[in-house]
Amino acid sequence: MEKENFKPDGFNEILDELLNDIAPSKEEEMELKEFSEKIITELYAEIDSKKLRSLIEDIIQVGSTDRNTNLKNDYDIDIFIRFKKDVKKEMLKETVLKIGKKVIEKLDGKCWIEYAEHPYLSAKIGKYDIDIVPCYKLNWGENIISAVDRTPLHNEFLKKMLKKNNLNNDVRLLKKFLKGIGIYGSDLKTKGFSGYLCELLTIHYGGFINTLLGAQKWKIGEKIILKEIFDIYNLDHDYKFADFKDSLVVYDPVDLNRNVAAALNKENFCKFIFYSHQFLKNPSKDFFYNYYKKINENLNNRKEKGKLITLGIKRKDIVDDVIYPQMEKLQKSINKILIENNFEFLRCGYYADDNMCYLSWEFLVWELPNVKLKIGPPVFNKEGVDNFIKKNNKYFVKDCNVCAYTTRNYKNIYEVFEDIRKGKLKKKITYPKYVSPENAIIFNGLYFHDYQLK
């Protein structure tokens, strides 16, 4: 091992206790392994019986359960059926859905079709959640044909590296830590760290604590290149890597033109640095267990507050990855109106449960007099001045501009939200397809305490 997996005093006990709680038992591990092998065996048998063996390279298990980096009670099994490169895409889909369905039913499971870039089969057998995904078998450095073709290569690389340095439990600690502070997941709701990113970071820094220590030196736009990349692709050390504008850039060993940390937003990048620092200074298991909820509760349970207003919108039957970006878009659009009308908020945020979308604001200024200052053109712009005073009769010169007092459109935020829910601001606000504020409910207060306003 090149890097010592650093665990300073005071951490060992905590980390051991944590692992005891979060790592699956050997029995669990074995059981899962046996079950996924059984599925693979059945898939091969079905393929042979259908005489489709010639289309297929192999059937493999991938994912964190295969790599021993999953957390306890994670029963996800990912099976990839890898086809030969000359097989048509249509054929991949058809084969997997047919063969898969047969096998799942044979094992007394239920299954349905899911769609990512191309369809795959999702199934439930007992406590296990199974995905059976078709892809092409690629060699290192080959261009992908479908988006999921990278996954088996990721799996291969990680397995080798994690085993070599015995880092499986370190990945688990990092994942759990990120979960605790609410930034685990690269989905559009979380915009945090993906599992794959956790594994690469753990490999790069050589352990969990080392990763946290490493992050203390990060700056915005931090670039991380695993040294293995130079060996794999036989690159010089002055090789010019692709340029990314993200807060954190981690080059994918499987595809150097891909930033594994692209989904991570700047705030979550900063949160990781901040809470890592807190944890390193004051090691405690607290950080690993819903710590973000405690932070939010601490913030929400302030004695002194601004005015809290929540817009409640009935949720359509649409997934988080669509709903959350639309909520964000709507809130940004409403924020513009609020700022335009001089209503100042301390923080805002959004959250969706199964039935409703909630957009909340904490206001610092929610009532204003009816007067508004309009700043016109500089006195040097004669045409602009003439037009301005034609429209505004309470004008005067302030500094170098002609200004005027006019009547404000909204005296308090309720009037703004009333107009929004009545659809009167459609010209100024983007009403997203699935999160329309028309007929929304206006609540006083936060309504929920487990989402973060910022």
Added chain:
Amino acid sequence: MEKENFKPDGFNEILDELLNDIAPSKEEEMELKEFSEKIITELYAEIDSKKLRSLIEDIIQVGSTDRNTNLKNDYDIDIFIRFKKDVKKEMLKETVLKIGKKVIEKLDGKCWIEYAEHPYLSAKIGKYDIDIVPCYKLNWGENIISAVDRTPLHNEFLKKMLKKNNLNNDVRLLKKFLKGIGIYGSDLKTKGFSGYLCELLTIHYGGFINTLLGAQKWKIGEKIILKEIFDIYNLDHDYKFADFKDSLVVYDPVDLNRNVAAALNKENFCKFIFYSHQFLKNPSKDFFYNYYKKINENLNNRKEKGKLITLGIKRKDIVDDVIYPQMEKLQKSINKILIENNFEFLRCGYYADDNMCYLSWEFLVWELPNVKLKIGPPVFNKEGVDNFIKKNNKYFVKDCNVCAYTTRNYKNIYEVFEDIRKGKLKKKITYPKYVSPENAIIFNGLYFHDYQLK
């Protein structure tokens, strides 16, 4: 005449009516001339009787009444006693006070001593206000010994130029126009155009309307060099003049290192451009008669207003030129506190009558919740972060900074003003010598309508 004194259609009638009203009658002019000549004759007689003739070069009348650029009912007579350059300053003072007093008393007037850079005699005889000022007689281009030495040269230059181009009444129109829009006077209360500046501009542009038209092309930092300057000093046209940072630069023909428009502030510079443009578009006598009061009334009599608060401070027996800068300083200092505490105002201003100083504000935001957002250091600054969270327990990460909610010092502006009048903010506010807000009275409303808030 090189420049035509341009008076477009629609202006002649207005300007003639105005002149009828504002220019002194021929009788008035004659009467004043005779009276000032009488004073000069008496001064010579007294000097001769005291055998002081050898100290003195001459005694002359200067000022707008001498140049025929004064407005009606302006009975100011400025007499300058010009001494030989080898006479000691002490002697100037002594002689003028002694001789002057004698003459004034002989003419049944009252007199007293005034102090500018050096003392002079001020007097009242009937309706006339007389200043008798000692100075040295200089030739063109010679360095001044005392500040007032320039005045006789100014007078000589202006008289010649105004007479040559028959511009006396144009100066009167410009002065009255500037009075009307409230920016006539180079004192620290007004920060506008001096009489001398009006005369130079009228000469430079060749008339009143031409000056207004000329101003329409002004930009911040406008530089005006009278062409006569090149002749007087025999300068090349690429001569490098002194650099001034003022909004308007008008080189003094008597001293090229002096900007005659130094006292004019940017806002008044812009007001001149703005109201000139208005007048040229819609010629009306209204502009010449307390137009600024109508503007202020129009602004103050809005139906919709913010919260108006006035701080009333007992006035010490101190001149405007001292009181006004101190009021300005105090208001700026209080504004800083208001902004720091997130109270937003639309406009503010100050005004003093004989008994009181008034500082007023029109507030847009005058009440706030008790919570305050404190923005701490970026998460990259570990030491800063550690210090910040030691002091603030409701912390969180926002964008790249650690932030916290704390309790606001002031929930409304009355609390701020209460602390100011109790002297509790002495560390944060500059309490000027003569305008101390301690024990000030806090009024609701504007209290006065004839001063401008901006």
